[in-house]
Amino acid sequence: MPIDLYYMEASAPCRSVMMTAKMVGAELNLKKTDVMAGDNMKPEYLKMNPQHNIPTIDDNGFYLNESRAICAYLVNAYGKDDTLYPKDAKVRALVDQRLYFDMGVFYHRFGLVYYPIMFSGATKLDEKALKDFNEALDFLETFLGQNKYAAGDHLTIADIALVASASTFVATNKTVFDKHPKIQAWLEMCKSEITDYEETNNQGAEAFGQWAQSALAKLESE
Structure with a gap:
């Protein structure tokens, strides 16, 4: 199943997740989240991410925010090797x-x-x-x-x-x-x-x- 990514295209942290996912071949289901309109303050979003920031991922019920943590997770979970996040x-x-x-x-x-x-x-x-x-x-x-x-x-x-x-x-x-x-x-x-x-x-x-x-x-x- 693809990973849901709650994002805004203009956001640099969101784009770092999009680039990492593409590099490791992880499929994303992109869900635009307009923080200016308060999409990130809706109860269903706060349940996933009480910090109500973007990006947030939902990987089959596993919720994670903070872009750099997400990038590391994507390499660890989906990377064919550890090149992008070396284990050394x-x-x-x-x-x-x-x-x-x-x-x-x-x-x-x-x-x-x-x-x-x-x-x-x-x-x-x-x-x-x-x-x-x-x-x-x-x-x-x-x-x-x-x-x-x-x-x-x-x-x-x-x-x-x-x-x-x-x-x-x-x-x-x-x-x-x-x-x-x-x-x-x-x-x-x-x-x-x-x-x-x-x-x-x-x-x-x-x-x-x-x-x-x-x-x-x-x-x-x-």
């Missing part, structure tokens, strides 16, 4: 570190810059948040100077999660990585390796970018 303790620890970096620093700091404009009515960019965000970009540039990929010598779910984030950044600001050539090269390399990249990620990233740019355009016109 040291390699897996490095993948985990990059996943936590994506969640707690890389994407988080992006949100601190742009979410107040998009969702909270802020009238200007926070300079401190922007400085911290640029520092996060520098961190990834440094990581990619140590390894060809985010966590070693081949594509893993760490790359997939970070690609979902990075592509969202580019869709929001086309010049975001102009000072980060290693990130630019890595992103293009990953795009070429991720199955059905346009469908599973790029369309949603562009949708987010249009949303963000619309909010920023209003800011600039004030």
Whole structure:
């Protein structure tokens, strides 16, 4: 049976799950969940996920939220091998570190810059948040100077999660990585390796970018 995925296409975390599922051959039954309209606050959704965030999966009665945990689960449950989430303790620890970096620093700091404009009515960019965000970009540039990929010598779910984030950044600001050539090269390399990249990620990233740019355009016109 296919796995139900409750998602929004514009959401980077949701797209990381879609990319991972495609890479391991797990079939998804996509269920659009409009959090702006409150779909995630309905009783049947809260029963699956009391945190009421997206993405959430229902794998034949097994419910799981938090995208990076879902990606790891998909590889463990459906992957033909452990390439995307290696079992070697040291390699897996490095993948985990990059996943936590994506969640707690890389994407988080992006949100601190742009979410107040998009969702909270802020009238200007926070300079401190922007400085911290640029520092996060520098961190990834440094990581990619140590390894060809985010966590070693081949594509893993760490790359997939970070690609979902990075592509969202580019869709929001086309010049975001102009000072980060290693990130630019890595992103293009990953795009070429991720199955059905346009469908599973790029369309949603562009949708987010249009949303963000619309909010920023209003800011600039004030």
